[in-house]
Amino acid sequence: MLSSCYASIMRTMQLLARKGGAGKTTLALHLAVAAATAGRSVAIVDADEQASALAWASRRDPDALPILVVAGGRDLALTVARIDAELVIVDSPPSARTRGAWQPDRIVVPVQPSALDLAALGATLDLLGGRELDAMAVLTRCPPRSPEIDEARAYIGRLGLRVAQTTIGERRDYARALAAGAAATENAPRSRAAQEITDLLNEVLK
Numbered sequence: 001m002l003s004s005c006y007a008s009i010m011r012t013m014q015l016l017a018r019k020g021g022a023g024k025t026t027l028a029l030h031l032a033v034a035a036a037t038a039g040r041s042v043a044i045v046d047a048d049e050q051a052s053a054l055a056w057a058s059r060r061d062p063d064a065l066p067i068l069v070v071a072g073g074r075d076l077a078l079t080v081a082r083i084d085a086e087l088v089i090v091d092s093p094p095s096a097r098t099r100g101a102w103q104p105d106r107i108v109v110p111v112q113p114s115a116l117d118l119a120a121l122g123a124t125l126d127l128l129g130g131r132e133l134d135a136m137a138v139l140t141r142c143p144p145r146s147p148e149i150d151e152a153r154a155y156i157g158r159l160g161l162r163v164a165q166t167t168i169g170e171r172r173d174y175a176r177a178l179a180a181g182a183a184a185t186e187n188a189p190r191s192r193a194a195q196e197i198t199d200l201l202n203e204v205l206k
């Protein structure tokens with residue numbers, strides 16, 4: 001079950017990683033759908049010119065929640081301020097910046113537990129500009145029972161970034177659901193993917 005203690009604490013969350021293909025859009029959409037399904041009023045903001053989230057929404061029933069809003073870089077602060085929702089989840093491009101007019105309450109950094117992805121994490125940390133306390137790394141595309149997961153957790157911790165207890169596995173259910181304009185919690189509600197997204201949502205919104 002989704003815990004209910006967070007809504008008043010945080011409203012905006014940004015998925016951020018300088019590494020292309022880190023898993024930002026996959027997590028943004030899955031977290032947003034899970035929160036909406038749990039009864040929250042949620043908006044996804046697609047701030048990426050690649051418009052992957054918009055393309056997903058276009059495959060979805062137009063009445064299905066959550067709503068999706070498209071925002072260009074300069075409009076982000078204004079766009080987010082005008083959205084009437086309890087929770088706003090922003091999917092950003094690899095070139096995103098956190099400094100500037102708009103600051104999210106929470107930053108979620110997807111990282112794959114591989115040497116190349118961990119090496120690229122420094123570029124994302126540079127963007128945080130001292131806001132590490134508002135940020136949380138999430139290990140994603142994790143292989144099953146791999147020692148690399150604990151090693152990655154320890155490495156990221158040494159960089160001064162919290163790491164979510166919940167790990168996201170390498171699972172086809174994520175891409176399959178998104179290809180159908182859905183999320184794994186909708187298409188495969190009993191799957192490991194659905195369970196770990198629900199766990200992650202509870203954790204990142206605490």
Ligand SMILES: Nc1ncnc2c1ncn2[C@@H]1O[C@H](COP(=O)(O)OP(=O)(O)OP(=O)(O)O)[C@@H](O)[C@H]1O
Nearest residue numbers: 020021022023024025026094141169170171174175
């Ligand atoms: N947990 C997962 N299991 C399996 N495949 C995944 C998982 N997460 C992401 N992927 C796949 O990895 C690819 C990149 O994911 P995604 O588009 O979410 O990354 P991104 O950070 O948004 O990329 P970009 O920087 O281009 O916006 C996609 O093909 C997606 O289906």
Ligand SMILES: [Mg+2]
Nearest residue numbers: 024025048052
């Ligand atoms: Mg993306």
